[in-house]
Amino acid sequence: MPAATLGRRAAPATLRLPDRVRLGAAVAAGNLAAVGSRLANRGSGASIRGQVLTRIAPDAFKLLLRGRRIASVSGTNGKTTTTHLLAAAVRAGLGADAARLVTNADGANLHYGIASALCQARAADIAVLETDERVVSDMIAFGRPEVLVLLNFSRDQLDRHHEIKALGRAWRAALERAGHDGPTVVANADDPLVVWSAGTAANVVWVDTATSWTADAALCPACGTVLDTTGDRWDCPGCELTQPEASWRVDGDRIVTPDGTRVSPELRVPGSFNVSNAACALAAATELGVELDAALRGMRTVTSPAGRFATATLQGTTARLLLAKNPAGWAEALPLAASDPVILAIDSVAADGKDVSWLWDVDYEQLQGRRVIATGPRAQDLAVRLSYAEVEHQVIPELTAALAAVGDHPSSTSRPGTTEAPVDLIATYTPFQRLLKMAGLR
Template identity: 85%
Template sequence: MPAATLGRRAAPAALRLPERVRLGAAVAAGNLAALGSRVANRGSGASIRGQVLTRIAPDAFKLLLRGRRVASVSGTNGKTTTTHLLAAAVRAGLGAETGRLVTNADGANLHYGIASALSQARSADIAILETDERVVSDMIAFGYPEILVLLNFSRDQLDRNHEIKSLGRSWRAALQRAGHDGPTVVANSTDPLVVWSAGTAADVVWVDTATSWTADAALCPACGALLTTIEGRWDCPGCDLTQPEASWVVNGHCIVTPHHDTIIPDLRVPGAFNVSNAACALAAAVELGVDLDAALRGMRTVTSPAGRFATATLHGTTARLLLAKNPAGWAEALPLATSDPVILAIDSVAADGKDVSWLWDVDYEQLRGRQVIATGPRAHDLAVRLSYADVEHKVIPDLVAALTTVHEEREAAAGMNGAVPQAPVDLIATYTPFQRLLKMARLR
C-alpha cells in the first residue's frame, strides 16, 4: 500500500439502535466491574471488564470491530512484543493523530480481552490487535483485517493445544473463505505450518525470520512426509510444499528489506528473536502505509511490552523479568539469562497448561555451573529435570521466599561493610507466576 493510505479513515460503524443500547449498557457494566477490580487491588480490571461486557452483549467482539482498519498479530510466541512494535510503528506514522489507534497493550487476546480494549476507544479507527491462535478465524470473519501477521506455531498448553495442526487448519480454512476480500498476510517463511496455513490467502508477504527452533516442524503439514533441510531451507520431498522466497530477510542483527537495503533495527528489547519479531512488525507497518523510517523510530521506543524484560525490585531483590511459556520460548529466553543465580518459576494452572512434560524438551543443561533456584507450584518437577541436566539448584516453592533468599544470600556474601550486588537477577517464569510478578511490581 502507498504511504498515503495511512491517513484514510475507516467508514464509521453503523449500529442499529438496539445494538447501540445493548452495547452501551454492556460497556458501562464492564467499566464498573473494572473499577471494582482496581479498587479491590485485584488488577487493572481489563479482563473482568471484557468478561462482563461479552456476557451482557455476546456479539460485542464483532460489533466493536466494525468501522475500524484492523491489523491482527498471532502466533504461539512473540505476539505481544510484535503487537507493541507494530502499534508503536503505526503511532509514529500517525504523528499527532495517535488517538486514532487502539491496541490491547496488556496482552488480553481472547474475544473478551479484545472487546475490552476496543470498548475503551470507540472513536479509534485503527486497531492493532494481539490475537490468540484460537481467535484468528473469528478475527478474519468479523474483523476483516487488512493485515494478518502470522509468526509461528509451537506446542503450547499441551492439555489444550497439543495438536497445533488443527489451529493451522482453522487459519487456512478462514483465509480460504475470505477469498480475495481477505487480509494481506505477513507470514514467517521458515515455519512450515505457518506457510501451509497461509497457503489459501489471497496475498502473502513472506518474512525469513531466521528461526532457530525447528523441533515442532519435523513433518510436512500437507502430506505428512519427513521434511528435509538443504542449505538452511526446508522442503518437503513428498509434495510441492517448500520454503517460499521471502521479500524481508533477517540476517543476524539486521533486517534486509524488499529493496535490498540493510537495516539495523537498534531495538530496546533484547534477543535475536526480537529482531525477527521486528522484521514482521516492520513488514506489516509498511503494508499499512507507514514510512519505513517512521516505523523504525516508533519501534525503538518499545522497552518492556506488557512487562516482558522489565526490571523491578521485589522483596529486596532486583530482578529482570522474562516470560517463557513453552520449549520454543525457553530456547530463546535461557540464553538471555546470564545472572548467577538465576530464578526459574513454574506453574501449571489452566493459563500455563496443566501438562508440564514439556520441561524435558528444554535445554536446561546450558545452566550448568550456575546456581538455579526452582520456584513455583511445580518447582519439584523442574528440580527433577535440573537434576538430570546436572544443574546445581535449590527448591523454594514460594516465589516471595525465593526472592527474599536471593537478597539475604547477597547480603551475607557482601559482609557487614560490603555493598550488596545490584546487578539484576534473571527470573524466567511461565505465564501465571509472571503475571503475579507484574502485580507485585505494580506493572499491571
C-alpha cells in the same frame, strides 16, 4: 502500498439502535466492574471489563470491530512484543493523529480481552490487535483485517492445544473463506505450518525470520512426510510444499527490506528473536502505509511490552522478568539469562498448561556451573529435570521466599543495597503475572 494510505480513515460503523443501546449498557457495566477490580486491588480491571461486557452483549466482539482498519498479530510465541512493536510503528506514522490508534497493550487476546480494549476507544479507526491463535478465524470473519501477521506455531498448553496442526487448519480454512477480500498476510517463511496455513490467502508477504527453533516442524503439514532441511531452508520431498522466497529477511542483527536496504532496528528489547519479531512488525507497518523511518523510530520506543524484560525490585531483590511458556520460548529466554543465581518459576494451572512434560524438551544443561533457584507450584518437577541436567539448584516453592533468598547467597549478582546487575527470573505465564502485580506493573 504508498505511505499516504495510512491517512485513509475507515468508514464509520453503523449499528442498529437496539445494538447501540445494548452495547452501551454492556460497556457501562463492564467499566463499573473494572473500577471495582481496581478498588479491590485485583488488577487493572481490563479482563473483568471484557468478561462482563461480552456476557451482557455476546456479540460485542463482532460489533466493536466494525468501522476500523485492523492489523491482527498471532502465533504461539512473540505476539505480545510484535503487537507492541507494530502499534508503536503505526503510532509514529500517525504522529499528531495517534489518538486514531487502539491496541490491546495488556496482552488480553481472547474475544473478551479484545472487546475490552476496543470499547475504551470507540472513536479510534485503526486497531492493532494481539489475537490468540484460537480467535484468528473469528478475527478474519468479523474484523476483516487489512493485515494479519502469522508468526509461528509451537507446542503450547498441551492439554488444550493437543495438535497445533488443528489451529493451522482453522487459519487456512478462514483465509480460504475470506478469498480475495481477506487480509494481506505477513507470514514467517521459516515455519512450515505457518506457510501451509497461509497457503489459501489471496496475498502473502513472506518474511525470512532466521528462526533457530525447528523441533516443532519435523513433518510436512500437508502430507506428513519428514521435511528435508538443507542449510537454512526446508522442503518437503513428498509434495509441493517448500519454503517460499521471502521479500523481507533477517540477517544477523539487521533487517533486509524488499528493495535490498539493510536497516538496523536498534531495539530496546533483547534477543535475536525480537529482531525476527521486529521484521514481521516492520513488514506489516509498511503494508499499512507507515514510512520505513517512522516505523523504525516508533519501534525503538518499546522497552518492556506488557512487562516482558522489565526490571523491578521485589522482596529486596532486583530482578529482570522474562516470560517463557513452552520449549520454544525457553530456548529463546535461557540464553538471555546471564545472572548467577537465576530463578526459574513454574506453574501448571490452565493459563500455563497443566501438562509440564515439556520440561524435558528444554536445554537446561546450559545452566551448568550456575546456581538455579526453582520456585512455583511445580518446582519439584523442575528440580527433577535440573538434576538430570546436572545443574546445581535449590527448591524454594514460594515465590516471595525465592526472591528473598537471592540476596542471602554470597555470590549473588543482585544483593540488596547493591547496584549490580539484576537477577534473571524466567517464569511461565501465571507466576509472571503474579510478579507483574507484585511490581505494580499491572
